[in-house]
Amino acid sequence: MENEKQPEEKTELVKELDNPKRNYIFKKxxxxxxxxxxxxxxxxxxxxxxxxxxxxxxxxxxF
Structure with missing residues:
Protein backbone atom coordinates (compact mmCIF):
# COMPACT_ATOMS: atom_id res chain seq x y z
CA MET A 1 0.00 0.00 0.00
CA GLU A 2 1.57 3.26 -1.12
CA ASN A 3 1.08 6.60 0.56
CA GLU A 4 -0.74 8.69 -1.98
CA LYS A 5 -1.35 12.32 -1.26
CA GLN A 6 -4.83 13.64 -1.64
CA PRO A 7 -4.96 16.11 -4.52
CA GLU A 8 -5.02 19.73 -3.45
CA GLU A 9 -8.54 21.12 -3.33
CA LYS A 10 -9.20 24.48 -4.87
CA THR A 11 -11.93 25.88 -2.67
CA GLU A 12 -13.16 29.27 -3.78
CA LEU A 13 -14.97 31.88 -1.74
CA VAL A 14 -17.90 32.64 -4.07
CA LYS A 15 -19.59 30.39 -6.62
CA GLU A 16 -20.82 32.10 -9.75
CA LEU A 17 -24.32 31.11 -10.88
CA ASP A 18 -23.20 29.66 -14.23
CA ASN A 19 -20.20 27.71 -12.88
CA PRO A 20 -20.86 24.03 -11.94
CA LYS A 21 -17.94 23.71 -9.46
CA ARG A 22 -18.54 21.97 -6.14
CA ASN A 23 -15.87 23.48 -3.85
CA TYR A 24 -17.14 26.86 -2.71
CA ILE A 25 -18.09 28.64 0.50
CA PHE A 26 -20.76 31.11 -0.64
CA LYS A 27 -23.14 31.01 -3.58
CA LYS A 28 -23.83 34.22 -5.43
CA PHE A 63 -16.16 55.76 43.58
Whole structure:
Protein backbone atom coordinates (compact mmCIF):
# COMPACT_ATOMS: atom_id res chain seq x y z
CA MET A 1 0.00 0.00 0.00
CA GLU A 2 1.57 3.26 -1.12
CA ASN A 3 1.08 6.60 0.56
CA GLU A 4 -0.74 8.69 -1.98
CA LYS A 5 -1.35 12.32 -1.26
CA GLN A 6 -4.83 13.64 -1.64
CA PRO A 7 -4.96 16.11 -4.52
CA GLU A 8 -5.02 19.73 -3.45
CA GLU A 9 -8.54 21.12 -3.33
CA LYS A 10 -9.20 24.48 -4.87
CA THR A 11 -11.93 25.88 -2.67
CA GLU A 12 -13.16 29.27 -3.78
CA LEU A 13 -14.97 31.88 -1.74
CA VAL A 14 -17.90 32.64 -4.07
CA LYS A 15 -19.59 30.39 -6.62
CA GLU A 16 -20.82 32.10 -9.75
CA LEU A 17 -24.32 31.11 -10.88
CA ASP A 18 -23.20 29.66 -14.23
CA ASN A 19 -20.20 27.71 -12.88
CA PRO A 20 -20.86 24.03 -11.94
CA LYS A 21 -17.94 23.71 -9.46
CA ARG A 22 -18.54 21.97 -6.14
CA ASN A 23 -15.87 23.48 -3.85
CA TYR A 24 -17.14 26.86 -2.71
CA ILE A 25 -18.09 28.64 0.50
CA PHE A 26 -20.76 31.11 -0.64
CA LYS A 27 -23.14 31.01 -3.58
CA LYS A 28 -23.83 34.22 -5.43
CA UNK A 29 -27.59 34.43 -4.93
CA UNK A 30 -30.27 36.27 -2.97
CA UNK A 31 -30.06 34.10 0.14
CA UNK A 32 -26.35 34.82 0.58
CA UNK A 33 -26.87 38.56 0.12
CA UNK A 34 -29.78 38.58 2.57
CA UNK A 35 -27.79 36.58 5.13
CA UNK A 36 -24.85 38.95 4.81
CA UNK A 37 -27.08 41.97 5.36
CA UNK A 38 -28.75 40.38 8.42
CA UNK A 39 -25.39 39.49 9.99
CA UNK A 40 -24.02 42.97 9.25
CA UNK A 41 -27.05 44.68 10.85
CA UNK A 42 -26.80 42.48 13.95
CA UNK A 43 -23.09 43.25 14.31
CA UNK A 44 -23.75 46.98 13.98
CA UNK A 45 -26.52 46.80 16.60
CA UNK A 46 -24.22 44.90 19.00
CA UNK A 47 -21.38 47.39 18.46
CA UNK A 48 -23.66 50.37 19.08
CA UNK A 49 -25.06 48.65 22.19
CA UNK A 50 -21.60 48.03 23.58
CA UNK A 51 -20.56 51.62 22.95
CA UNK A 52 -23.72 53.07 24.49
CA UNK A 53 -23.58 50.81 27.54
CA UNK A 54 -19.94 51.75 28.04
CA UNK A 55 -20.81 55.43 27.93
CA UNK A 56 -23.83 55.08 30.20
CA UNK A 57 -22.11 52.94 32.85
CA UNK A 58 -18.92 54.96 32.76
CA UNK A 59 -20.72 58.18 33.62
CA UNK A 60 -23.00 56.66 36.28
CA UNK A 61 -20.30 54.84 38.29
CA UNK A 62 -18.52 56.95 40.87
CA PHE A 63 -16.16 55.76 43.58
Missing amino acids: NGATKTGFIVVLVVLIIVAVGVLLSGLIFETSVS
